[in-house]
Amino acid sequence: MSLSNPLSMFDVKGKAALITGASGAFGMVAARTLAGAGCKLVLAAGNLAPLSEIAGECRASGAEVHEVNARPNSEKAADALVAETVKAFGAIDILVVASGMNKVAKIDEMDLTAFQSVMDANVTQSWLLSRAATRQMKVQGMGGKIVLVSSARGLLGHPAGYTAYCASKAAVDGITKALGCELGPTGITVNAIAPTVFRSPLTAWMYEETEQATAVRNGFLARVPKGRLGEPEDLAGPLLFLASRASDFYTGHILYADGGYTAG
Template sequence: MSGRLEGRRAFVTGAGQGMGRAIALLFATEGAAVVAASRTLAKMDDLPRLAPSIRPVGLDVTDRDTVQAAIAAAGDLDILVNCAGWVHNGSILDCSEEDWAKSLEQNATSCFRTIGAALPGMIARGRGSIINVASVASSITGVANRAAYGASKAAVIGLTKQVARDVIRTGVRVNALCPGTTASPSLESRIAASADPEATRREFAERQPIGRLGEVSEMAAAALYFAADDAAFTTGQILVVDGGQTL
């Protein structure tokens, strides 16, 4: 690779699988020292073998004290990627108050916590890139049965733009990545749990006019753009990588 993140330190949540894992591995390949965080530490056992510059840590992003301690222990961060999240399936009529609260807590409030913990150090050093993984689902376009998820991801976009505006003269950039439907262990589990997995798989793929699901490697490449100097003049923006879903 090109060493676009050489000498930088990154903190990636949701690194146990899917996009978060792909982002952690790509950033390490590009030269970054990466703290890979996941609620399930065992999912990351192989990461240091694949990329020695990755240090896995167990992290519950809904626990404020644990988040603050983990980010403090990570040292001077140049990059923060918020990729941890949870998908609730259902319309507003299928969504309990508990599901609604969990969606906001895990998808939006988690970003509030990690950004709040990492931002003072970035501001003090005059540099940093924060990348929040949102979604095109409901937050950019209407997607059936994603009421709580879409609302929580829309909150992530709003938070991204607000923080970007507030810190725009500090050297810290804040952007949001909005993937379309992407092949991942999370998606596979939802497909497997459906009444007709093959039909569900086709339905997910057909959302994208390009005719297929996205790949986690493609989302990682988009995150790399935001993290690297290529995006030095880019802040408060939404990068949609969705195979034409929102055309």
């Protein structure tokens, strides 16, 4: 590979990408990033209205987009999403699993159903989609890129009722590392992006100049060397890196997009 044009290593133009959870905060970042980079997209989500909105936005930017109103919540559903990608674009080159959820409760107040729902959404769906994509990528014989979504909470605990979420993201880290080892010889890379707090509809209140938001934000920022909360664009660069051949020698990695939060 020549280094005379290093930006070519980040070229994903024409690649077929499946993004699940495309109507969520990270899913929308992934959709906008890969659409802007020239990928052909299959966008999947269970929430139809925001799915249609992000699909329309990506089409307006010039991307080819196929939208599927579905969640990968079973073997059949996960396999169908990969098959839909192949049907639409002839292959699947990139998988981004941005689907997931959190339910916050102290352990003595959380029931098993709630705990299991978080594990199913974050862990089982990541595993099912990785399996489905791996099978197809092996058939194609051209390698591929699998990007999972973890969190700083996969490494660090949290005092406010995050037992389910922390456990689920630690499990995603384990899947990432195990598959990185397992699939190394195939040319399929498996990595995870692990954000801390970044701006989204769910966290917008933390960015407001209210007394409560300021207190919470200042407490959090005391642990962030960069001295600010995250923005969506802070996730775009890492995603493009992991989705492109620039990361061909990187697999089984958890890439923390956290302003240094986990460093200290």
